[in-house]
Amino acid sequence: MEIPYTVEPRPDTGLFNAKVGIWLFLASEVMLFGALFSSYIMLRVGSDVWPHGMLNVPIGTLNTIVLITSSITVVMAWASLKLKAFGKFKLYQGCTVLLAMTFVIIKSYEYHDKFTHYFVRYSAGSEVKELTGHIEGSPMNWTLATLNNPTRPISEIRIHPDVASGEHGHDSGAAHPEVITVPTKQIKKLESFGPWHLTYLAIYFTLTGLHALHVIGGALVIGYFWGPGSRMWYSDPERFTNRVEVAGLFWHFVDLVWIFLFPVLYLL
Amino acid sequence: MNATNEAEIKQATRRYVYVFVALLAGTIVTVLASYIPFGNHAVNVAVALAIAATKAFLVAGYFMHLLSERKLIYGLLATTGFFFLGLMFLTVSSGADQLKSLFH
Incomplete structure (x- = not known):
């Protein structure tokens, strides 16, 4: 059975069906992200203290530029097909896939930094001290249970404490503190900066994690149209162009969401 | 594709x-503006969101061709916008715990 209105517009809507379909899908996506943004507002308004400077602004800015660049390459890929320049389409769409991969790699680096960043509470004589920093060797997501694992106990940890940070996590210019060795038996709490550590991190991981899944999903579709799916250009070029346009609309929406996520999570 | 369409597409690519x-x-201005102490953090929030909204308009209007889209899409987006604003209104209202006072 042939799918109707893949190329010619449907008389009542004036649009090919896939375009109506993607806009309906994007409408549902607006509500999905809208619900999470409203959760963010609720959590932030209801919180006495909201952390600032936990994320790396230059890296966030770089990722924003990467995503914006991918948005123009995806629309240029579509325009190239309209101009019957298949070679240029391949070039632009290939760049889009590479930029999407770059975005995910940078995001993974940021996530890795959070899972290797720790909060430690320990007793030092009669005092209870707290500090944040990175454990030597950059282990991921250790807890007190990891240190006290009977099959492989760890007697002490060496921590590189954080430098006192200024606004937006920038180095305040203070001298780098010395490495602190803390015996395991003195540690009361050990927790990485995962979503469980702070409400802010919970909403950060939820929003950026869902967004990253969209980036990966979009990149897979765009990659398919760049690779094996591009064969359709030789048999049904108009339909293929429409497919690329629909995938592009999704990609622009992903960019649009990030345009709001970046200031909300990194800057404000 | 006729000659007019080709010219239009070429003009559109320059616009892109x-x-x-x-x-x-806009991205650079957003970052720089976040470092400016306006005195009230709410002003920083308003400035950042205003720039983000402008950028979103550019992406939606030009890259997604919303400025020259069919009425059906506008209707669909207007409906979405209505429910989105409703969602935000309920959230802000409940957060401020003022919903009751609005009706008494």
């Missing part, structure tokens, strides 16, 4: 480049 440059500039 301008929009891209504007988006890059």
Whole structure:
């Protein structure tokens, strides 16, 4: 059975069906992200203290530029097909896939930094001290249970404490503190900066994690149209162009969401 | 594709480049503005969201061709916008715990 209105517009809507379909899908996506943004507002308004400077602004800015660049390459890929320049389409769409991969790699680096960043509470004589920093060797997501694992106990940890940070996590210019060795038996709490550590991190991981899944999903579709799916250009070029346009609309929406996520999570 | 369409597409690609440059500039302005102490953090929030909204308009209007889209899409987006604003209104209202006072 042939799918109707893949190329010619449907008389009542004036649009090919896939375009109506993607806009309906994007409408549902607006509500999905809208619900999470409203959760963010609720959590932030209801919180006495909201952390600032936990994320790396230059890296966030770089990722924003990467995503914006991918948005123009995806629309240029579509325009190239309209101009019957298949070679240029391949070039632009290939760049889009590479930029999407770059975005995910940078995001993974940021996530890795959070899972290797720790909060430690320990007793030092009669005092209870707290500090944040990175454990030597950059282990991921250790807890007190990891240190006290009977099959492989760890007697002490060496921590590189954080430098006192200024606004937006920038180095305040203070001298780098010395490495602190803390015996395991003195540690009361050990927790990485995962979503469980702070409400802010919970909403950060939820929003950026869902967004990253969209980036990966979009990149897979765009990659398919760049690779094996591009064969359709030789048999049904108009339909293929429409497919690329629909995938592009999704990609622009992903960019649009990030345009709001970046200031909300990194800057404000 | 006729000659007019080709010219239109070529003109559109030039516009895409301008929009891209504007988006890059908007990103830099957003970052720089966040460092300016306006005195009230609410002003920083308003400035950042205003720039983000402008960037979103550029992406939706030009890259997604919303400025020259069919009425059906506008209707669909207006409906979505209505429910989105409703969602935000309920959230802000409940957060401020003022919903009751609005009706008494």
